[in-house]
Amino acid sequence: MLHILIVDDNPTDRLLVKRELQQEFPELRVTEVADRSEFLNAIANNNFALVVTDYQLRWSNGLEILRDTKSRYPNCPVIMFTNSGNEEIAVTAMKAGLDDYIIKSPRHYIRLAVAVRGALERKAAQRRAALLENRLQLLLERLNVGVFSSTLDGCLLESNQAFLRLLGVSTLAETQAVNLCELFWKLSPTDSQSQVQEIILPQANSQSKYLLLTQYLNTNDDEAVIDGVVEDITALKQAELALHQLNETLELRVQERTAELEDVNSQLEAFAYSVSHDLRAPLRAIEAFAHILLSNYATALDANAQDYLGRIGRAAVLMNTLIENLLDYSRLSRSKLPLERVDLNAAIAKALTQLEEEIRSKQAHITIVVSLPIVLAHPDTLLQVLINLLANAIKFVAPGVQPQVRVWAEEVEERERGRVGEGESGTEKNSYFPPSPHPPSFSPSSQFIRLWIEDNGIGIAQEYYERIFGVFERLHGEETYPGTGIGLAIVRKGVERMGGRVGVESTVGQGSRFWIDLRKVRV
Numbered sequence: 001m002l003h004i005l006i007v008d009d010n011p012t013d014r015l016l017v018k019r020e021l022q023q024e025f026p027e028l029r030v031t032e033v034a035d036r037s038e039f040l041n042a043i044a045n046n047n048f049a050l051v052v053t054d055y056q057l058r059w060s061n062g063l064e065i066l067r068d069t070k071s072r073y074p075n076c077p078v079i080m081f082t083n084s085g086n087e088e089i090a091v092t093a094m095k096a097g098l099d100d101y102i103i104k105s106p107r108h109y110i111r112l113a114v115a116v117r118g119a120l121e122r123k124a125a126q127r128r129a130a131l132l133e134n135r136l137q138l139l140l141e142r143l144n145v146g147v148f149s150s151t152l153d154g155c156l157l158e159s160n161q162a163f164l165r166l167l168g169v170s171t172l173a174e175t176q177a178v179n180l181c182e183l184f185w186k187l188s189p190t191d192s193q194s195q196v197q198e199i200i201l202p203q204a205n206s207q208s209k210y211l212l213l214t215q216y217l218n219t220n221d222d223e224a225v226i227d228g229v230v231e232d233i234t235a236l237k238q239a240e241l242a243l244h245q246l247n248e249t250l251e252l253r254v255q256e257r258t259a260e261l262e263d264v265n266s267q268l269e270a271f272a273y274s275v276s277h278d279l280r281a282p283l284r285a286i287e288a289f290a291h292i293l294l295s296n297y298a299t300a301l302d303a304n305a306q307d308y309l310g311r312i313g314r315a316a317v318l319m320n321t322l323i324e325n326l327l328d329y330s331r332l333s334r335s336k337l338p339l340e341r342v343d344l345n346a347a348i349a350k351a352l353t354q355l356e357e358e359i360r361s362k363q364a365h366i367t368i369v370v371s372l373p374i375v376l377a378h379p380d381t382l383l384q385v386l387i388n389l390l391a392n393a394i395k396f397v398a399p400g401v402q403p404q405v406r407v408w409a410e411e412v413e414e415r416e417r418g419r420v421g422e423g424e425s426g427t428e429k430n431s432y433f434p435p436s437p438h439p440p441s442f443s444p445s446s447q448f449i450r451l452w453i454e455d456n457g458i459g460i461a462q463e464y465y466e467r468i469f470g471v472f473e474r475l476h477g478e479e480t481y482p483g484t485g486i487g488l489a490i491v492r493k494g495v496e497r498m499g500g501r502v503g504v505e506s507t508v509g510q511g512s513r514f515w516i517d518l519r520k521v522r523v
Contacts, residue, residue: 001027001028001029002025002029002049003029003030003031004048004049004051004116005030005031005033005043005048005051006018006030006031006032006051007039007051007052007054007065008033008034008053008054008081009059011034014032014034016109017081017112018032020109021052021113021116024113024116024117036059039060039065043069043073046072048076049077050076050079050119050120051076051077051078052079052081052112052116053065053080053081053082054081054082054084055080055089056084062080062085062089063093065078066080066093066096066097067096070097077119077120077123079098079100079115079119080093080098080100080101081102081112082103083105090261091261099115100118101261145162145229146159146163146165146166147162147227147228148163148227148228149226149227151225152224152225163230166211166230166232194214194215194216195215196215198210198233199211199212208234209232209234210232210233211231211232211233212233213228214228215229284316286312286316287313287317290309293309294306294309294310337381337498339377339378339499339519340376340379341375342374342375342376342377342382344372344409344451345368347379347386348368348372348407350383351383351387351390352366352390354387355390355394362394362395362403363402363403364394364404365403365405366405367404369406369407369408370408370409372408372409373409373449373520373521375449375519375521376518376519376520376521377498377519381494382498384494385516388490390405390453391487392514393454393455393457393512394455395457396455396457397455397457398457401456403455403457405456406453407452408452409452410449410450411448411449411520412449412450413448447520447522448517449519449520451518452514453515454511454512455512455513456511457512458509459506459507459509460504460508460512461508462506468504469488469491498518498519499518500516500518501516501517503515
């Protein structure tokens with residue numbers, strides 16, 4: 001009987017998964033997990049053959065389920081069946097050992113049973129391969145090792161029986177028919193003290209025997225001699241050929257998986273297009289009609305009705321902004337971002353122009369400390385990053401406090417980027433930069449420009465440093481500080497796609513200093 005663990009806090013989704021798998025596996029036993037305690041109890045029992053998990057769980061996520069399962073049972077297949085993941089999550093999960101990633105939609109349910117069967121077959125194949133490898137290792141341990149001693153001109157002085165068998169002769173006298181100088185490397189007193197080589201020894205059956213020869217130059221009674229060890233590595237060579245064939249098969253599987261991920265990508269693009277065009281149209285209608293009612297029929301409505309319509313209009317505007325931000329984040333993950341020379345002075349000026357209304361309403365004071373350098377960046381993405389960082393610096397201040405924002409830049413080298421230094425102001429604060437799932441590969445001498453944006457805002461507690469760079473992570477209520485909770489996620493994604501890094505230094509009540517690293521333009 002096949003026992004499968006289903007991790008999903010949605011009972012309807014669990015039922016659909018169970019129903020789909022029962023059609024393919026009649027003798028199926030299912031354990032359903034809806035919370036952490038049930039999951040910990042299930043993995044403690046170690047009696048399931050495969051795990052199917054959602055990504056977005058109220059109490060955890062699919063990556064944590066994957067890591068917990070693999071840490072206990074490295075060979076247990078795990079399949080992620082979700083509608084809340086993305087390409088980045090899929091790639092990260094595959095690198096962590098995920099066996100398959102399937103979009104949770106009616107058209108993909110049929111793929112679930114296929115993925116489960118494939119994962120179980122791969123597990124069985126890996127088990128057979130492991131058994132075969134163990135038997136091969138045992139066989140190699142039992143092989144005879146030949147030991148010999150010869151003169152520099154190839155005359156065999158002594159050897160053991162294993163050496164004679166490896167050469168295909170029965171007695172020491174028969175070795176005279178074998179030219180050891182042609183078969184083995186000839187050592188001279190000026191050569192290295194040891195040499196290792198592989199030798200191909202033709203056999204009478206048109207086959208070849210592979211030998212590994214290790215020989216040493218020694219002196220015996222003032223006479224230079226060659227002492228050596230010979231091992232039969234024919235089985236090992238045959239195993240290497242089998243491994244090469246297995247690698248070719250694995251390469252084909254990688255290509256198939258890549259094609260599947262490309263299909264998922266195209267579906268994500270289609271979904272983004274649908275969201276952009278189909279979902280935003282009714283939102284615009286809701287906002288427009290709410291505005292019409294407030295404008296043309298205000299006298300016919302009481303105060304409560306006017307308040308409700310105002311709330312409807314504001315909710316529609318917020319929803320439209322949220323969709324725009326999600327689409328921006330999605331595009332950052334999929335689009336190609338060619339880098340070019342960008343003047344940070346011009347980029348900051350353009351960002352401040354777009355934030356002109358917010359700056360005026362908040363009476364914010366922006367200071368550019370010195371002239372900023374030129375960097376390698378994607379202009380539109382950099383502009384989006386700067387707008388989000390400057391907007392946050394203006395917005396997150398205590399009531400009645402005039403926002404004070406300072407911007408400056410400094411040079412850092414690749415080897416120094418892991419150390420968030422004191423910065424321009426010389427004050428040390430709690431610091432953090434999120435680890436990148438795809439760190440850029442630059443040489444240790446690569447130079448970067450670190451752009452700082454400092455504010456006099458409310459600050460961020462240290463325990464929230466990691467959360468603020470996630471999607472939909474908000475530390476304050478919508479009424480206190482409006483927003484969608486995606487801004488810093490867009491900043492992080494955009495900077496990393498440009499080969500840089502983002503970080504923060506902050507103290508509660510004393511403001512924050514966000515920084516981004518961008519490639520310096522070499523003169």
